[in-house]
Amino acid sequence: MVTRIFLCNEQTEPEIRDFIREAIADISEGEQYIVTWNCGNIQTLKVGDRAYFKRIGSANQGYFASGTIVPADREYQLKLRSARYRELSEAYDIDSQANNFRVWVAWDACVTFDEPLRTDYLRQLPHFQGMPLEPQTDAGVFREEYVRMLDREWEKQTQKAFRAGKGISLIDVYYRWGLEDIQQGFPQDALESFRQALKLNPNFIKAYLGLGDAHVSLREYAKAVGDYGKAISMRPDKARLAYFKRGEINFLLGQLQQAMADFQASIAIDPNFADAQMSLGNTYFKLKSYEQAIACYSRTMELSPNLDLAAFRRGRSHYILKEFPEALRDFSYAIELQPSNVDAYYYRGLTYSQPDIADETLAGDDLRKAIVLYQTQGKPDKAKKAKEFLETLAIDSLPKARPRSSFAIAASATDPVIDTATEAIATEVPLAMATSIDDRDEESSKLIIETEPIANEVAISKAEEAISDLTEAIEKIMEVEKIVEKIVEVEKIVEVEKIVEVERIVEVEKFVEVEKVVDRVVEKFVDRVVERVVEKPIPFSIEDPSTAEKLAMISVMAQYMRDGWMVRSVDKSQVGYDLECAKDGICEAVVIKSFTSDRESFAISAIEIENARSNKDFVLWVVSGAAENPELRCLRGRELFEQFDLDPLAFAAKVRQSTVQLEFAPVSLEMPQFEQ
Numbered sequence: 001m002v003t004r005i006f007l008c009n010e011q012t013e014p015e016i017r018d019f020i021r022e023a024i025a026d027i028s029e030g031e032q033y034i035v036t037w038n039c040g041n042i043q044t045l046k047v048g049d050r051a052y053f054k055r056i057g058s059a060n061q062g063y064f065a066s067g068t069i070v071p072a073d074r075e076y077q078l079k080l081r082s083a084r085y086r087e088l089s090e091a092y093d094i095d096s097q098a099n100n101f102r103v104w105v106a107w108d109a110c111v112t113f114d115e116p117l118r119t120d121y122l123r124q125l126p127h128f129q130g131m132p133l134e135p136q137t138d139a140g141v142f143r144e145e146y147v148r149m150l151d152r153e154w155e156k157q158t159q160k161a162f163r164a165g166k167g168i169s170l171i172d173v174y175y176r177w178g179l180e181d182i183q184q185g186f187p188q189d190a191l192e193s194f195r196q197a198l199k200l201n202p203n204f205i206k207a208y209l210g211l212g213d214a215h216v217s218l219r220e221y222a223k224a225v226g227d228y229g230k231a232i233s234m235r236p237d238k239a240r241l242a243y244f245k246r247g248e249i250n251f252l253l254g255q256l257q258q259a260m261a262d263f264q265a266s267i268a269i270d271p272n273f274a275d276a277q278m279s280l281g282n283t284y285f286k287l288k289s290y291e292q293a294i295a296c297y298s299r300t301m302e303l304s305p306n307l308d309l310a311a312f313r314r315g316r317s318h319y320i321l322k323e324f325p326e327a328l329r330d331f332s333y334a335i336e337l338q339p340s341n342v343d344a345y346y347y348r349g350l351t352y353s354q355p356d357i358a359d360e361t362l363a364g365d366d367l368r369k370a371i372v373l374y375q376t377q378g379k380p381d382k383a384k385k386a387k388e389f390l391e392t393l394a395i396d397s398l399p400k401a402r403p404r405s406s407f408a409i410a411a412s413a414t415d416p417v418i419d420t421a422t423e424a425i426a427t428e429v430p431l432a433m434a435t436s437i438d439d440r441d442e443e444s445s446k447l448i449i450e451t452e453p454i455a456n457e458v459a460i461s462k463a464e465e466a467i468s469d470l471t472e473a474i475e476k477i478m479e480v481e482k483i484v485e486k487i488v489e490v491e492k493i494v495e496v497e498k499i500v501e502v503e504r505i506v507e508v509e510k511f512v513e514v515e516k517v518v519d520r521v522v523e524k525f526v527d528r529v530v531e532r533v534v535e536k537p538i539p540f541s542i543e544d545p546s547t548a549e550k551l552a553m554i555s556v557m558a559q560y561m562r563d564g565w566m567v568r569s570v571d572k573s574q575v576g577y578d579l580e581c582a583k584d585g586i587c588e589a590v591v592i593k594s595f596t597s598d599r600e601s602f603a604i605s606a607i608e609i610e611n612a613r614s615n616k617d618f619v620l621w622v623v624s625g626a627a628e629n630p631e632l633r634c635l636r637g638r639e640l641f642e643q644f645d646l647d648p649l650a651f652a653a654k655v656r657q658s659t660v661q662l663e664f665a666p667v668s669l670e671m672p673q674f675e676q
Helices: 016-028 119-124 144-163 170-183 187-200 205-217 221-234 240-252 256-269 274-286 290-303 308-320 324-337 342-352 360-376 380-396 406-410 416-428 430-438 442-451 453-535 545-562 606-614 639-643
Strands: 003-009 033-038 050-056 062-069 102-111 167-169 566-569 579-583 586-595 601-603 618-624 631-636 644-646 652-655
Touching: 003 144, 016 033, 016 062, 016 102, 016 167, 016 170, 050 102, 050 144, 062 119, 062 144, 102 144, 102 170, 144 167, 144 170, 167 170, 170 187, 170 205, 170 606, 187 205, 205 221, 205 240, 221 240, 240 256, 240 274, 256 274, 274 290, 274 308, 290 308, 308 324, 308 342, 324 342, 342 360, 342 380, 360 380, 360 579, 545 566, 545 579, 545 586, 545 618, 545 631, 586 606, 606 618, 606 639, 631 639, 639 644
Parallel strands: 003 050, 586 618
Antiparallel strands: 033 102, 050 062, 062 102, 102 167, 566 579, 579 586, 601 652, 618 631, 644 652
8 A cells, every 4th residue: 555645736636625624513423524536537547546635836835634435435536437447446436537447545633624634834844855745746756765754744743733722533532532532431432442543544653652551450461562662663762652551560560570671661651651760660669779769769759849749759769778767757748738648647647656766746646647548548457557556655655653772672661671671781780781781801700709609600590581572572563563563553544535435425425516507507598598588589599500409419418427437528629529428447539410390300410420440439319399399219240330321521421311310309428329
């Protein structure tokens, strides 16, 4: 197959602008646009040949459309009408004159007639130097060695024109459809869209990347690696994203050496690719090369100073290396960037508890904060782990009764046993003690022993008895000390438990008070709404969508609070849901939509669609009659896709005609959302 150039002069083709408008409309719908075009007396055109259409004339000369030569319908094929032309391909049309043939061409991309890929621009490019860009006849062959370069420049031109609303490319249409299918959770459909794009242009690198992403969604990792590898082989010098994506798959599969090589190749192409730097740091961390990991995280933070995850991971590396001051710095910076980074609170608490720092107050503050965030984010296991460590920290930090030394016990003047023994030693054996203490000479010692042998023996015997009694007393006192120490420790543990229990009671009381306040506010607000509807019906419309949404929000919040849930509004945080509700370790990410009498559908965003597909905590409440007598219906997870049709472009959810009308009724909030 070859690439041919067809020429167009507006003077001889006055309808060309109409053709282009029609083509843009058809291609936007995923359809090729068929035109018949003069090819002079050339009889060698084949079905499947690529075709570019070039504007010629006085100004703006350049390429404005591209496509593929296709078979004419059988009723129009020249070869079937005349034996004279049986050697021609199926592309030739019967509308022919002597030495003047026409063929069918399917356009798959075009730009407005005044925005072509200009010939004078191509001449300035180094890789087109010496290329004859002025064919003298229609359907002339474009030199093969320049085709891929022309394709690339044409792709840039169509993308630029599309962003400006002045062009379209069927390849881009299929590619965008594939991306939307992946985003909405239909990877199998995405595969077909990307394959359609590759049929039009087998060298379309982004389609291979899309195929890889779709196979990842399907967990077909080996196929994904092959797709990314294909993109790399086509343009290894420009494949930073393909290297990165393949590295992510290798990392996921535990092939850390291959992942490291891919990330390094991606960084070699683009040293400022922050995501690749971050992933390379994660790979080093997994390989326990913590110094290299720290270097990668530091480079990532240079490129993306607001990336809290890089600061946290660098802190983890410092923590493992027992570089605790550096770890504290990084954990604190991660929290500053993202106050909801619960892992940073947890590990900063662990760091504060280290002996080198030993700030148990700050450690306790961080661990308590981590427990609350873990519970709010639906991570009960981590919350339990942090709580257990906090309890251990609290017991260990209690002051303990220190056992007194034996010297202090012997010197005590309050124990009668000790006093008696000491007195016996002092009164009964003064000469013997003097002998050992004063270090008398041998003659003096002999004199003492010889003159008072009986007295010395009596004294020694009494001293031995006193020492025996003293030893027994010391042992008893040691036992008593140990018992006292245990009693003190138990009492303090009991005190801690009492404090915790009091805090819980206070927390419950506060919650009850808040619940009462909320009920009063809700009742007052509803009363005001009813009064306004009755007294001032003109400025206040219950059918107004914004009003209905607010009333629906109030109804759902009141339902949760009455059932004992903690409710927090997050609708301004752009996280893909309106409320965060928690109770007994169960969390729900709540989205609220309302139906009014004049609407049978509601708007739903792409991030909400993604949450419904992938977030196990996702809950959708659909409220009907939010103003007067609200009726609530709860849908969990994928039930959204079963009961609604979703418009993939506008993300509008409409009740399917085949679905039985929803029976609205209160739903118990005690049911778990998903089976794990």
